[in-house]
Amino acid sequence: MELLTFPLRERFITISSALYPEGISEINKVVLAIVPHDYESLTPVEDVMSICKCEKSLVFMTAARKYKMKDLGDFYLFMSAGIGRSGEHAGRTINVGVFLRRNASINAMVDMVRTITEAKCSFLMKMGITGTASDATAVGISGGKREDFMGPSTEIGKMVSREVIRTLAELLEG
Structure with a gap:
């Protein structure tokens, strides 16, 4: 594991x-745990924590070796992407994290989760798929x-949607 x-x-x-931590938390970094394509474990959190000091970290896990972290002024966008047929092992994963330099209610944050998911799916539908078995969103x-x-018709929702689609295209088509 890298x-x-x-x-x-x-x-x-x-x-x-994401893999860690569960639910609502405070973070100041993103950790990407890259596992081999044949990785199979019933204890992925323990596997990562045994080699990572992940306090104040949000941990995504994938076998995909394509990833980007962008500082876009209003927000950071982190994405890792690798696709195949839905339902396959965790090597076929799209992880998306959007970290906004804004304040919002929990309802608005859930709105943004929906916005990210809709943007990702709109791109993937053009490829004939709707997602993978182990996608995570933050x-x-x-x-x-x-x-x-922060839905798709808001100013910030539109900015995030465009960048999610652009970045996913860069990772999967480039």
Whole structure:
């Protein structure tokens, strides 16, 4: 297992379906755990924690070797991507983390999870797939401008949607 660390300049309150930590947490870095394509374990959290000091980290796991971390001013975008037929092992994963330099309610953060998922799926549908078995999504906020809504029709939702699609295309087509 290879661990890649991506520090964030701020601390973020996140809601996530990533490997670690569960649910709502405070983070200041993203860790990508890259596993072999034949990785099979019933204890992936323990596997990562045995080699990582992951305090204040959001941990994504994948066998995909394509990833990007972008600082886009209003937000960071982290993505790792590798695809195949849905339902295959964890080597076919798209992980997305959006870390906003904004303040928001939990409802607005869930709105952003939906926005990210819809953007990702709109791109993948062109490829004849809707997702993979082990995708994870994370949304973080750090303070600043208050957002009560972050769906796909909001200013921030449109910016994030465009960048999710652009980055996914870079990783999967490039």
